[in-house]
Amino acid sequence: MAxxxxxxEMMAFMVKHGSGIVSVGMKEEDLERLKLPLMSPESEDKDSSAPTFTITVDAKTGTSTGVSALDRAKTxxxxxxxxxxxxxxxxxxxxFPLKYRNGGxxxxxxxxxxSVDLVILTGLRPVSxxxxxxxxxxxxxxxxPFIRKLALxxxxxxxxxxxLIRYRRKRENxxxxxxxxxxxxxxxxFQAYCYRSKLDGTEHIAIVKGDIGNGQDVLVRxxxxCLTGDIFGSARCDCGNQLDLAMQLIEQAGRGVVVYLRGHEGRGIGLGHKLRAYNLQDQGHDTVQANIELGLAVDAREYGIGAQVSLHTSILNMFSASFRYRFNELQILRDVGVQTMRLMTNNPAKFTGLKGxxxxxxxxxxxxxxxxxxxxxxxxxKRTKMGHIYGSDLQGPLAPFIKPSVNKKESSDGEPNPE
Structure with a gap:
């Protein structure tokens, strides 16, 4: 609510049907103007997914204890x-004021x-x-079901x-x-196109080969x-080799696009955490176990949301390939003229996230x-725990790269068999 x-009356309704805690979402500039510091400043650094409460307040003018519906409305x-x-x-x-993250x-x-994004869409002051x-x-x-009944x-x-994410992403550049x-x-x-994200300022690049023309049937990666793989040729992963192969295939095709997304180091956990995960892998952990041992997401890249989580439920913020729709690459691909594509990937999350x-x-x-x-x-x-698929709908020249031990549990149609 705005x-x-x-x-x-609205406060009484919230208290009656809610937890009793009434929060106010506010932008950082308003919190600074009112000198409302975070209740636990270090929490924002430790867990960017957690809600950030400031110290609690009551309005001084026209209130008594501050707890009544009237007093809360005035505050x-x-x-x-x-x-x-x-x-x-x-x-x-x-x-309880809450800090709104820029970008919503x-x-x-x-x-x-x-809640703040909804208020912004109404044209009112961005405070919820x-x-x-x-x-x-x-x-x-x-x-x-209870929420739907109450709403009805x-x-x-x-x-x-x-x-809300779908609405904003469709309508905002x-x-x-x-x-x-x-x-x-x-x-x-090739032609290099540089793009800057309006959400966090990160620069991404699109490497374009040839004339995209009508944008149909474009080869896309x-x-x-991956600094360690792309630049230093790390043998721990296949990232550098994948990038090299993608560029080769696009050059051979004479037409295609590579979108290079920065800020995704180590599936989004950052370079330092990735190196610490390497140490755990040397001790016997696999790449998934190492991330979990460090208290990190298995895949922390921002792909967008996928789970249908309503405003009444607990906060959705697992930044994983299952949970977030990618938006930077979608708009980059549209900007360079792509409409339909053949996507170079072994990761079904990318395949699904780029549709529509x-x-x-x-x-x-x-x-x-x-x-x-x-x-x-x-x-x-990556195959057994992250769902990567090493079969394809285009065989032929890539067959020599396939190793049976990696694909041994895959069915003839290119889909992984159930575990």
């Missing part, structure tokens, strides 16, 4: 007012971001008021964070092209940055590189 429209209205000053509030209080649900798929709905029987977070009784629309240059390479002559939104994946081309003693366990783990 904080600027808060009333005692919420004061927080939403651009005229309010730090001295207008008592600390601590009964309202496209940056963090959380309740705070979703929210509370978690609970089951009156046992106090647990309410189930979706009170004529309240229900929306999911998934819906999230990247900007900053430069184009001719790029002679060891594979041949979406490649996540004006783009169509009409085929998958495997990126099969030599299996070595150093990377054999890594590749097998």
């Amino acid at each position: 904080a600027s429209h808060a009333t005692p 919420v209205l004061a927080l939403s007012s651009p005229e309010s000053k730090p001295d207008d509030f008592r600390r601590p209080g009964h309202i 649900v496209l940056r963090r798929a959380g309740h705070t971001e979703a 008021v929210l509370s978690t709905v609970v089951d009156p029987e046992d106090g647990s977070i309410a189930s979706l 009784e009170h004529s309240i629309p229900v929306i999911s964070i998934t819906d 999230l990247i900007e092209r900053t430069a184009i240059s001719r790029l002679p390479t060891k594979w041949g002559l 979406v490649h996540s940055e 939104y004006g783009l169509a994946v009409i085929g998958r081309v495997p990126v099969l590189t030599p299996v070595t003693e150093e990377n054999e366990r890594y590749l097998e783990t």
Whole structure:
């Protein structure tokens, strides 16, 4: 709900059907203006997926204890007012301000971001008021059927964070092209397009071969940055070899695109964490076990959300290939003119995530590189634990790269057999 429209009746409804904790989502600049520091500053650094509470407040003017619906409404209205000053509030209080991450649900798929994004779409001041709905029987977070029943009784629309992300991503331009240059390479002559993400400022690059023309049936590789593999030729992974093969195939085809996504080091965990994971792998862990041992996501790259999680449920923020729709590469591919593509990948998450939104994946081309003693366990783990597929719908010239031990459990149609 828009904080600027808060009333005692609405506060009473929230307290009655919610957890009793009423929060207010606010942008960082408003929190700084009102001098509302984070309750636990280090929590934001340790876990960027967690909600970030500031110290609690009550409005000083026109309130008593601060706990009544009337007092809470006045505090919420004061927080939403651009005229309010730090001295207008008592600390601590009964309202819980929350810091909104810039970029909203496209940056963090959380309740705070979703509620503020909805208010922004109405054109009102970007301050929201929210509370978690609970089951009156046992106090647990309410189930979706309960939410739907409550919404029907009170004529309240229900929306999911998934819906909001789709809406924003379809209607907003999230990247900007900053430069184009001719790029002679060891594979041949390409054009390099540089793009900057409006969400976090990260620069990505598209390497384009030939005339994309009508954008139909374009050979495409979406490649996540891997410093150790791409630059230093690490034998622990197949990243550098995959990039090399993709560039070769596009050069041979005379037409295609490689989108190189930066900020995805180590499937999104960062270079330092990746090197620590290497040490654990030397001790016997596989790539998945090593990430888990370090308390990290198996795949922390931002692909977008996939799970249908509604605003009433606990916060969705597992940044994994299963849970996030990719948006940078989609808009980059559209910008260079791609409409339908043959996607070079062994990762079904990329194949699924790039479908729709004006783009169509009409085929998958495997990126099969030599299996070595150093990377054999890594590749097998990606197949058995991360769902990578090493068969293809285009065989032929790539067949010599296939090693039976990696593909031994794969069916004839290129899909992995159930474990």
